Amino acid sequence: MKRIIFSLGVLWSLLLIAAAPAQETVTITLKEQNQSGQSGTAVLRAVGDQTEVTINLTPGPAGVDQPAHIHEGTCANLNPKPTFPLSPVRDGQSTSTVNVKLTDLLAKPFAINVHKSAQEVSVYVACGEITAVLPRTGGEPTTFPLWAGLLIAGGILIGAGYLLRRRLA
Numbered sequence: 001m002k003r004i005i006f007s008l009g010v011l012w013s014l015l016l017i018a019a020a021p022a023q024e025t026v027t028i029t030l031k032e033q034n035q036s037g038q039s040g041t042a043v044l045r046a047v048g049d050q051t052e053v054t055i056n057l058t059p060g061p062a063g064v065d066q067p068a069h070i071h072e073g074t075c076a077n078l079n080p081k082p083t084f085p086l087s088p089v090r091d092g093q094s095t096s097t098v099n100v101k102l103t104d105l106l107a108k109p110f111a112i113n114v115h116k117s118a119q120e121v122s123v124y125v126a127c128g129e130i131t132a133v134l135p136r137t138g139g140e141p142t143t144f145p146l147w148a149g150l151l152i153a154g155g156i157l158i159g160a161g162y163l164l165r166r167r168l169a
Contacts, residue, residue: 036125059092
């Protein structure tokens with residue numbers, strides 16, 4: 001009986017691990033716009049109820065602050081009013097913390113937009129859409145949830161242990 005309880009405890013622990021937040025970090029590709037020559041990435045990292053945004057962009061004009069924001073919508077259909085301001089990109093780098101959970105940013109369409117300069121804010125140089133990205137390992141993606149596989153494997157192990165115990169008794 002102790003082994004069954006132990007097996008159930010191990011199974012429960014595995015299920016808790018599998019149920020942990022799926023994405024703590026998301027990397028967004030920032031694509032060049034308006035023939036700016038600027039592209040790169042934005043890394044979004046969950047920090048409690050906030051999100052840290054780190055932008056790495058091919059540098060624009062040296063020493064020029066390039067405004068950056070998170071907007072509702074997509075790069076093709078962007079709400080012009082920023083939802084979350086970010087620290088300006090300077091020499092291709094910017095790090096900001098915004099007061100929104102990463103899961104909330106992933107829940108509906110948002111995009112990160114970088115502008116040419118404060119004087120030319122209407123000119124976009126790079127944009128990337130915030131979406132959850134699942135790692136690909138090749139082949140077709142599976143739709144069978146990990147927790148279900150663990151549950152089945154745990155059930156098989158517990159059943160096998162129970163049968164073995166009865167057989168040895």
